[in-house]
Amino acid sequence: MSLTADEVRKIAYLARLSIQEENIQTYADKLSGILDLVAQMEAVGTDQVEPMAHPQHMTQRLREDVVTESNQRDKFQAIAPATEAGLYLVPKVIE
Amino acid sequence: MAWETVIGLEIHAQLATKSKIFSGASTAYGAEPNTQACAVDLALPGVLPVLNKEAVRMAVKFGLALDAIVPSRSVFARKNYFYPDLPQGYQISQFDLPIVANGHLDITLENGDTKRIGVTRAHLEQDAGKSLHEDFHGLTGIDLNRAGTPLLEIVSEPDIRNAKEAVAYMKKIHALVQYLHICDGNMAEGSFRCDANVSVRPLGQEEFGTRTEIKNLNSFRFVERAINYEVERQIDLLESGGEVVQETRLFDSDKGETRSMRSKEEANDYRYFPCPDLLPVEITEELLNEVRETLPELPDAKRQRFISEFGLSEKDASEISANRDIAEYFEQVATGSGEAKMAANWIMGDLSAHLNKEDMAISNCPVSAQTLTVLIQRITDKTISGKIAKDIFPDLWAGEADVDALIESKGLKQITDTGAIEAMIAEVLAQNPSQVEEFRAGKEKLMGFFVGQVMKASKGKANPGQVNEILRKLLKA
Numbered sequence: 001m002s003l004t005a006d007e008v009r010k011i012a013y014l015a016r017l018s019i020q021e022e023n024i025q026t027y028a029d030k031l032s033g034i035l036d037l038v039a040q041m042e043a044v045g046t047d048q049v050e051p052m053a054h055p056q057h058m059t060q061r062l063r064e065d066v067v068t069e070s071n072q073r074d075k076f077q078a079i080a081p082a083t084e085a086g087l088y089l090v091p092k093v094i095e
Numbered sequence: 096m097a098w099e100t101v102i103g104l105e106i107h108a109q110l111a112t113k114s115k116i117f118s119g120a121s122t123a124y125g126a127e128p129n130t131q132a133c134a135v136d137l138a139l140p141g142v143l144p145v146l147n148k149e150a151v152r153m154a155v156k157f158g159l160a161l162d163a164i165v166p167s168r169s170v171f172a173r174k175n176y177f178y179p180d181l182p183q184g185y186q187i188s189q190f191d192l193p194i195v196a197n198g199h200l201d202i203t204l205e206n207g208d209t210k211r212i213g214v215t216r217a218h219l220e221q222d223a224g225k226s227l228h229e230d231f232h233g234l235t236g237i238d239l240n241r242a243g244t245p246l247l248e249i250v251s252e253p254d255i256r257n258a259k260e261a262v263a264y265m266k267k268i269h270a271l272v273q274y275l276h277i278c279d280g281n282m283a284e285g286s287f288r289c290d291a292n293v294s295v296r297p298l299g300q301e302e303f304g305t306r307t308e309i310k311n312l313n314s315f316r317f318v319e320r321a322i323n324y325e326v327e328r329q330i331d332l333l334e335s336g337g338e339v340v341q342e343t344r345l346f347d348s349d350k351g352e353t354r355s356m357r358s359k360e361e362a363n364d365y366r367y368f369p370c371p372d373l374l375p376v377e378i379t380e381e382l383l384n385e386v387r388e389t390l391p392e393l394p395d396a397k398r399q400r401f402i403s404e405f406g407l408s409e410k411d412a413s414e415i416s417a418n419r420d421i422a423e424y425f426e427q428v429a430t431g432s433g434e435a436k437m438a439a440n441w442i443m444g445d446l447s448a449h450l451n452k453e454d455m456a457i458s459n460c461p462v463s464a465q466t467l468t469v470l471i472q473r474i475t476d477k478t479i480s481g482k483i484a485k486d487i488f489p490d491l492w493a494g495e496a497d498v499d500a501l502i503e504s505k506g507l508k509q510i511t512d513t514g515a516i517e518a519m520i521a522e523v524l525a526q527n528p529s530q531v532e533e534f535r536a537g538k539e540k541l542m543g544f545f546v547g548q549v550m551k552a553s554k555g556k557a558n559p560g561q562v563n564e565i566l567r568k569l570l571k572a
Contacts, residue, residue, distance in 0.1 A: 014364055016177055053170040053192070053369045059377035065112045065149035068119030069133035076137060077129070086128035087236030090179040093226060 002032040096334070097298040100326050101306075102255035102291060106268055108247045108278040109222065109286040110153045116221050116245035117144030117187065124284050132224070132239035138182035144372050146171075150245040153277035154194045154219050155378060155386045157247060160275055160393055161214055163198025165383060171219075171373040174365045179237050180224035188248075190367040193218035194376070200271075201395070202263040203413070212264050213252030222246050241285075247277070253292070253303065258322035262315050265289055266417070270394050274419045288313040293325045295333065304329070305339040309346050309353055321346035325353050397422055405435035415439055420457045424464050431468035434475055441467060445488050462491045469498040478502060479509050482555050510557045516549075516565055519557065523548045524569065534570055542566070 008028045012019045019027065073086065082089035115122055118135035135142045158165040172190035195217035201209050224239035249268060255261050269287055272278035280287050294306035309325060312318045324346075329339050344353040392400075394416050401412040401422075415425045425442050429435035446467070450457060470491065473479050479487075479502055487501055495501050502508055510516060523545060524531050534541045542563075549562050 010364075014175070014366065053375045054371065054373075056374065058374050059168075060146050060374040062148035062151060063114075063119070063145045065114050065147050066119065067114045067121045069114075069121070069131075071130040072133070073127075073129045076132075076134070076139075082234065084231055084236065086130070087227060087231070087238055088129065088179075089231055089234040090237055092228075092233055092235050093179055 003028045003035070098295045098326075098330050098333075099298045099300075100257055100322075101253045101294050101296065101303055102257070102261050102322060103253040104249075104251045104255065104261060104265060105290040105292070106249040106251075106265060107222075107288050107290075108249060108268070108272045108280075110150050110245040110247055110277055111279050112147055112149045112153070112245055114147060115243035116147050116150050116219065118243055120243065122244050124281075124286075126240055128236075128238040129240060132242055136182070136239055136243040138184075144187060144370075146373065146376065147245060150219060151194070151376060151378075152382070152386055153245075153275070154217065154247055155382065156275050156277055156390065157217055157249075157272065158195035158198065159383070159387055159390060160271060161195070161198030161200060161217075163214060163217070164196045165194065165378055166192065166196065167378050168192065169194040169218075169376045169378065171370040171376070172367045173370045174220075174367055176365060178223065178226075179235065180226045180239070180242065182224075182239065182242065186221060186223065187370055187373070188220035188367075189218035192375075194378070200264065200267055202260065202267055204263070205259060207409075210254075210260065212254045212260075215250045215252050217247050217249045220246050220248055247272075258319040258326070261291060261322055262319050265315060265318055267394075270417045270419075274391060274394055276419075282313050285313060289318060291318060291322055291325075293322055293329070294339070295326060295329045304333075305341050307339065307341065307353075308343050310343055310356065312346060317346055317348055320348075320351055321353055324351060328353065391419065394419075394422075401425075401435075405429050405439075407435060407439055411436075411439045411443065414443060418457070424457055424460070427464035428468050428471065431464070432471040432475070434471050437471050437474070438467070441471065445485060449488075449492050461494055462488075463496070466491055466496055466498060473498060473502065477509055477511060477558060479507055480555065480559055482550075482559075483507050483509070486555070507556060510553055511561060513561065513565065516553075516557055516561055517569070519549055519552050520545075520562070520566055520569055523552060531570065542570075545570070 005024045005028055008019075008024050008031065011031075012027075077083045077086075077088070080088050109122075110116075112122060114120060115136065118133050120133040120136055121131045123131065135144060155165050169189060170192040171187050173185040174188045174190075175185040177184055193216040196215070198214035198217070200212050200214060202212055204210055222241050222244040224237055224242040227236040227238065229236070251264065255264060269280050272287070273280040278286055282288065289312050291309045291312060292306045293309065294304040296302065296304040307325060307329070309321050312321055325344070332339055340355075343356045345356050346353050398409075398412045398416040401407045401416055402409060405412075407415065416422045421442065425438055428438040428442070432438060446457075446460070446462065449455075449462075450460060470484055470488070474481050474484050487498075487505070487507065490501055491498070527545075527548070530541050530544060534545075545566050546559065546562055549557055549566065550559065553562075
């Protein structure tokens with residue numbers, strides 16, 4: 001399976017990665033190589049194998065529903081580029 | 096051409112936990128911005144999510160109530176998209192292995208028929224923060240207090256055929272999550288909201304038409320209006336030779352119309368994958384049994400019982416059983432007073448009117464079930480009339496708890512002494528000789544006038560039944 005240059009551009013856009021036009025073919029080749037490997041693995045019979053959601057054979061530990069965090073807004077906002085009235089400020093986004 | 100509408104709803108119910116789904120920050124509503132957003136909620140480097148046990152139990156409870164499948168294993172996945180109120184750059188949600196699958200719910204249609212709506216799945220996920228677009232010098236303000244609040248997203252099958260059914264289904268889920276005490280159901284605060292997937296197809300066609308998704312509907316009325324508008328828009332479009340574009344739309348409640356939300360179009364590729372920060376969640380038989388034990392009597396069962404045990408009408412039973420607190424209040428009053436129908440009328444009448452006026456939940460009602468029970472008892476034992484009971488209800492609402500003391504101090508005890516009533520009637524008749532003559536000449540309608548006069552003379556305290564009886568006797572004499 002091989003990816004087209006357009007598909008690489010789309011993937012880069014979705015991940016908000018800035019890539020150089022001259023590198024796109026290299027990315028396309030390398031990513032296609034990964035997909036080829038996946039395709040090759042698909043030939044292995046896995047009917048009896050439970051799909052793995054995590055490499056560790058453990059289940060999720062659960063936390064009691066207790067509030068343990070206190071307000072540390074001042075500390076967090078000290079490292080934010082811009083804040084006002086307790087809010088983090090970001091470039092304008094409009095729905 | 097005749098068209099058929101196809102609707103599926105995605106309901107987001109905010110789970111009523113004290114802390115967030117993956118962090119120990121508080122979920123309390125209305126705090127100062129960002130005072131309840133901890134390092135995990137802000138997605139600072141190095142943090143890890145730890146799953147809230149109560150959120151899991153609540154989701155399981157919902158699954159059991161819906162008679163759904165709660166698989167022994169469920170997995171969290173990352174849904175990737177960029178938006179400033181989502182600091183992680185992905186939402187932790189569930190994808191192919193949700194915590195609840197294959198449930199169903201029966202709704203009652205307007206003609207009284209029952210219809211079964213399939214619930215495809217319900218999954219756990221985290222909520223995002225809030226963007227404030229008021230002007231901050233051309234910037235957007237972000238409040239992350241809501242980020243990480245646990246949500247249960249409840250996805251229906253495309254079984255719904257019109258806006259009314261959608262509202263009936265949504266109301267039923269709304270009642271259910273509150274019954275289960277897993278969501279406060281507060282739609283104004285955004286604790287319960289829904290997205291509607293709407294499409295139309297020629298009647299009889301098997302294949303679905305192209306659908307649009309209307310986002311963030313936070314009232315039953317908006318759901319109905321938005322769907323009706325959208326159905327009409329799609330039909331107009333198709334009938335004039337156009338095509339429906341698959342897209343996300345917003346409902347503008349001021350204009351009563353839906354409009355395209357173009358900004359979300361390109362982001363519709365979420366690249367889900369299992370979240371490496373979280374292990375699969377195991378739901379043991381033990382947990383299932385434990386949660387099953389805590390299931391309350393559900394709305395449908397309660398409604399049936401109110402009909403069979405208390406003799407309520409279908410309509411009254413539906414209304415009273417829709418809210419668990421009201422149902423429990425009703426049951427106390429009905430059992431205590433032995434007058435279920437009166438209890439229901441008082442609760443749906445004066446009590447609800449007062450609650451609505453002050454926008455108050457019955458759990459905060461100043462008139463206790465015990466007080467209302469005594470009030471009803473005083474009507475049935477004829478100490479006071481129903482009219483007087485209505486008159487003193489505002490006093491009880493204002494904080495007077497002792498019904499008997501109130502009747503005593505206001506001198507409202509019903510007059511049941513035949514002699515006293517006769518005396519009052521004699522006086523009324525003496526004062527209205529011409530009406531008496533007319534009545535005796537056959538104008539029986541005047542009976543109401545005489546009863547009114549006597550009740551007025553007794554300041555509402557005369558027993559109306561006796562007044563009628565004695566009046567008739569004296570007038571015919």
